[in-house]
Amino acid sequence: MSATRIATFDDWVDLFRVWRNDIGVNYSEIDSYHFEAKFGPTRSNEIEFGAFKGRPKWQKVLDIPDQRIRDGLMNLIIYQGDTEFASVEQQRRLFEHSPSEHDRKSLCRVVTEEMRHGWQMCHLLINHFGYGGKVEAQKMLERRAFESKRLLGAFNQEVANWLDFFTYTDFVDRDGKFQLTMLSYSGFEPLAQSMNPMLREESFHLGTGHDGLKRIVKAEVVPLNIVQKYVNKWIPVSYDLFGVDQSSSAHWFYVWGLKGRYDEAQTQQEVDLGHMNEHNRHLYFLECEKLIEQINKHVPAGAVPLYVPHMKFNRHIGEFADQSYSVTGELLSPEKYAEHLKETLPQPEDIKLVGEIQDTEPKWVSPKGSMDLS
Secondary structure, X not given: OOOOOOOOHHHHHHHHHHHHHHHOOOXXXXXXXXXXXXXXXXXXXXXOOOOOOOOEOEOOHXXXXXXXXXXXXXXHHHHHHHHHHHHHHHHOOHHHHOOOHHHHHHHHHHHHHHXXXXXXXXHHHHHHOHHHHHHHHHHHOOOOHHHOOOOOHHHHOOOOOHHHHHHHHHHHHHHHHXXXXXXXXXXXXXXXXXXXXXXXXXXXXXXXXXXXXXHHHHHOOOOHHHHHHHHHHHHHHHHXXXXXXXXXXXXXXXXXXXXXXXXXXXXXXXXXXHHHHHHHHHHHHHHHHHHHHHHHOOOOOOOOOOOOOOOOOOOOOOOOOOOOEOOOOOXXXXXXXXXXXXXXXXXXXXXXXXXXXXXHOOOOOOOOOOOOOO
């Protein structure tokens, strides 16, 4: 990337093209896509919660009455955009091993829309946050997931094969749906207006992952215990993405009207400012249970069904960070935990086996349309 700092959004677009070429996603389908910022309606023109509840949503950053709130808002946009570009970098090598033309087209759409989501966040930064926003938008194209430089650890992990991809899009992108929904209530109207189009696109990503996992289970080529290991890999990562317990940042994002609860539009429950992240994480856990239940409908009779790992397992953020809890929540000795991780997370031999299956078994993923989508 050029050391020259961008001056306009067009300058950033030039760097975006360089970034796409650098990471190797200049496929014809993506080249022909018209990247643009999209905005949609919000639930209300008024701020719906927090200290500014009932006031008109802020149209410009200078409308926001406190520099701390402006800084917090900018930080939310930076982190959201960083995850979008990171996802593309994680998935960039999957085109070479698509199970079918349908899956390749789905991957192309997922990757393209993730790029557009990053584009959207950078559009906000450059057009609303002055010089600082331009700097952050440029830095977003300079970090690399495969160099472990993305802001959140989940987005520096490798997505090595299509089982990885389907599990990732079912569960990590589902965390994305939660985050986008919480931002859709934002008191900063340009951010809230950005969320509706992003959520519509994100729903396709979730469906791609969930349907893909069901198709893998139905094909009965990948051993179920290996499928479970990939579930065990990505769901705890997603738990971490909700943030630390008793988060002061989540507290203030709510008080400032920047980010609501996932169920803000439905719940009558009084807000618990001390446990915002825990509240949303619990809702995510319940949704994962329903997803696994749906996948288990395709598990052969007599086989051990898939399960959702306990919220204490393999955590690196929050109350249970780096503690030796099992997938079912029991506290193990350090020695037993080390062995437990080998038994419950993908190991080199598992990754090798999935790679061999991916390259040699044409029917390792059940064809699209050969199953119901319940």
